[in-house]
Amino acid sequence: MSLINFIDYLGTFVFAVSGVLAGTEKKFDLFGVFILGLVTAIGGGTLRDILIGSTPVGWMNDEIYIYIIVSAIPFCYFLKPYISKLKRSFFLFDTIGIGLFTILGLEKTLSVGLSPLIAVMMGIVSAVFGGVIRDVLSRDVPLIFRKEIYAFACLAGALVYLGTCLMVSTDIAMIISILSVIVIRILAIKKHWNLPFNPA
Amino acid sequence: MSLINFIDYLGTFVFAVSGVLAGTEKKFDLFGVFILGLVTAIGGGTLRDILIGSTPVGWMNDEIYIYIIVSAIPFCYFLKPYISKLKRSFFLFDTIGIGLFTILGLEKTLSVGLSPLIAVMMGIVSAVFGGVIRDVLSRDVPLIFRKEIYAFACLAGALVYLGTCLMVSTDIAMIISILSVIVIRILAIKKHWNLPFNPA
Amino acid sequence: MSLINFIDYLGTFVFAVSGVLAGTEKKFDLFGVFILGLVTAIGGGTLRDILIGSTPVGWMNDEIYIYIIVSAIPFCYFLKPYISKLKRSFFLFDTIGIGLFTILGLEKTLSVGLSPLIAVMMGIVSAVFGGVIRDVLSRDVPLIFRKEIYAFACLAGALVYLGTCLMVSTDIAMIISILSVIVIRILAIKKHWNLPFNPA
Numbered sequence: 001m002s003l004i005n006f007i008d009y010l011g012t013f014v015f016a017v018s019g020v021l022a023g024t025e026k027k028f029d030l031f032g033v034f035i036l037g038l039v040t041a042i043g044g045g046t047l048r049d050i051l052i053g054s055t056p057v058g059w060m061n062d063e064i065y066i067y068i069i070v071s072a073i074p075f076c077y078f079l080k081p082y083i084s085k086l087k088r089s090f091f092l093f094d095t096i097g098i099g100l101f102t103i104l105g106l107e108k109t110l111s112v113g114l115s116p117l118i119a120v121m122m123g124i125v126s127a128v129f130g131g132v133i134r135d136v137l138s139r140d141v142p143l144i145f146r147k148e149i150y151a152f153a154c155l156a157g158a159l160v161y162l163g164t165c166l167m168v169s170t171d172i173a174m175i176i177s178i179l180s181v182i183v184i185r186i187l188a189i190k191k192h193w194n195l196p197f198n199p200a
Numbered sequence: 201m202s203l204i205n206f207i208d209y210l211g212t213f214v215f216a217v218s219g220v221l222a223g224t225e226k227k228f229d230l231f232g233v234f235i236l237g238l239v240t241a242i243g244g245g246t247l248r249d250i251l252i253g254s255t256p257v258g259w260m261n262d263e264i265y266i267y268i269i270v271s272a273i274p275f276c277y278f279l280k281p282y283i284s285k286l287k288r289s290f291f292l293f294d295t296i297g298i299g300l301f302t303i304l305g306l307e308k309t310l311s312v313g314l315s316p317l318i319a320v321m322m323g324i325v326s327a328v329f330g331g332v333i334r335d336v337l338s339r340d341v342p343l344i345f346r347k348e349i350y351a352f353a354c355l356a357g358a359l360v361y362l363g364t365c366l367m368v369s370t371d372i373a374m375i376i377s378i379l380s381v382i383v384i385r386i387l388a389i390k391k392h393w394n395l396p397f398n399p400a
Numbered sequence: 401m402s403l404i405n406f407i408d409y410l411g412t413f414v415f416a417v418s419g420v421l422a423g424t425e426k427k428f429d430l431f432g433v434f435i436l437g438l439v440t441a442i443g444g445g446t447l448r449d450i451l452i453g454s455t456p457v458g459w460m461n462d463e464i465y466i467y468i469i470v471s472a473i474p475f476c477y478f479l480k481p482y483i484s485k486l487k488r489s490f491f492l493f494d495t496i497g498i499g500l501f502t503i504l505g506l507e508k509t510l511s512v513g514l515s516p517l518i519a520v521m522m523g524i525v526s527a528v529f530g531g532v533i534r535d536v537l538s539r540d541v542p543l544i545f546r547k548e549i550y551a552f553a554c555l556a557g558a559l560v561y562l563g564t565c566l567m568v569s570t571d572i573a574m575i576i577s578i579l580s581v582i583v584i585r586i587l588a589i590k591k592h593w594n595l596p597f598n599p600a
Contacts, residue, residue: 031351031352032342046251050250050251050450050455051446051450051455051456051457051460052455052456052460053455053456053457055250055251055252055253055255055455056251056252056253056312056314056318057251057253060251060252060314060315060318063315063317063318066317066321112456114456114460115460115463117463117466118456118460118463121466132537136336136536136537137332137336137342139339139340139539140539142432142537151431152431231551231552232542246451250450250451255450255451255452255453255455256451256452256453256512256514256518257451257453260451260452260514260515260518263515263517263518266517266521336536337532337536337542339539339540
């Protein structure tokens with residue numbers, strides 16, 4: 001298993017935990033909790049695959065994603081009291097995950113012959129739309145539309161990747177761009193960055 | 201018309217009636233009521249077809265589904281006072297319908313070369329996601345996420361089908377698995393089964 | 401650029417402005433406002449393309465749609481106080497837009513070999529589902545399900561187009577059908593037409 005696979009699976013797990021916890025708060029039953037974990041973890045990549053016409057969607061060819069998502073349920077059940085203490089680790093894995101998902105989504109879109117602009121958009125979709133679908137299904141206004149710099153960290157990471165790819169190997173470009181996502185997201189929280197849109 | 205076709209069409213009609221009635225309660229207009237009947241009846245199969253890459257989606261090649269859904273509108277308009285008296289028959293047709301939709305969805309997914317695990321998931325999606333989309337569009341938290349054993353009856357039916365297929369013909373396996381769905385769902389209601397998920 | 405392209409782009413812009421304004425009212429941030437503009441402008445055509453299996457979805461092959469949608473953001477930011485004064489022009493462009501989107505969606509569906517009934521449905525989906533997705537994401541009950549004759553104007557336009565196509569050239573049929581949409585929508589507002597659905 002390469003490092004990329006490992007980060008991919010870890011990111012999937014952290015996303016699934018976020019969905020399972022959201023379902024728990026809404027008092028969903030076991031099925032609802034599973035579906036919310038599933039859409040949070042793989043909803044973004046699924047939407048990307050549907051839009052670019054790469055079907056059956058990616059996770060259907062690698063069952064390990066399902067096992068990872070299922071395993072998030074007992075994890076949350078038994079460890080819920082401790083998850084809040086793991087918040088910092090989770091935040092880090094989540095941020096590494098969105099960085100990686102952005103780059104993998106971007107690469108997959110380029111690989112089917114679409115333009116860099118569309119690839120950047122699909123990279124962001126891969127990273128953030130799982131959370132959007134989670135919020136729609138649990139009847140919240142999508143969080144990311146209101147107070148997260150999250151999507152812009154993905155945008156920055158995607159642009160850094162496209163730029164550095166011209167100069168260094170894709171492996172190094174990937175590391176640099178994921179680091180950019182992490183730095184931007186941490187700075188955004190420390191400095192209370194946000195992007196209000198208040199026309200006159 | 202085979203028995204399978206007949207059950208398929210009857211299930212579609214019962215699902216459409218459920219959508220039309222939901223739209224009526226929300227005071228939707230004629231267009232809204234039609235859309236809600238449509239997504240309830242064919243939304244699950246549509247999502248399955250999109251995910252597995254079987255497009256144009258199935259109902260586009262057989263217009264009878266549209267006619268069945270349209271016919272649910274005058275049915276509800278003229279017979280609304282009597283529908284509550286038909287509740288038992290509707291519950292039975294609905295349960296037979298979800299059992300059949302699960303098996304047909306499972307079979308279609310296997311037929312495009314995907315694995316049994318994915319096929320079971322897509323069987324459940326076929327049977328229950330029409331109702332999820334109905335609830336999202338009418339701005340309810342999806343019912344199935346909170347208090348229905350419905351999805352687990354489909355899961356059980358799918359597993360029974362896969363298991364019995366190894367021993368008997370697919371026709372007999374289908375009958376056995378649909379009967380399992382009916383029995384589980386009736387028992388679930390009589391015995392007040394549910395699947396709460398309450399971590400510490 | 402043909403007249404059809406020009407109307408297409410103008411309609412896209414007007415739809416995007418409607419999404420951006422909806423996002424502004426909900427106090428979404430810059431990312432949320434962009435996504436809402438995007439789904440309103442191209443969500444209907446995207447859903448049509450996914451359903452009929454024409455992927456990558458259309459706008460991915462013509463980046464001008466993205467530029468048009470992005471340009472709606474500064475437009476709304478700087479001109480918001482004046483937009484209410486432009487209401488009449490906007491209503492006209494919006495109505496021409498839905499007329500055109502209906503016909504283009506219908507034609508695209510016929511071109512992949514689907515039946516006229518499905519083509520009429522997909523024409524309507526192209527014209528109205530961007531607004532439905534906008535409303536779901538901003539957690540409103542879709543407006544069109546409750547008090548707009550909008551979808552029926554599209555239906556009428558689609559039928560007029562199919563009918564006149566048998567007698568005149570497609571260019572003339574397109575003009576006649578778009579005019580029908582405009583006339584029906586204006587009449588609907590002046591005469592307070594609606595389509596309530598109130599079973600006993």
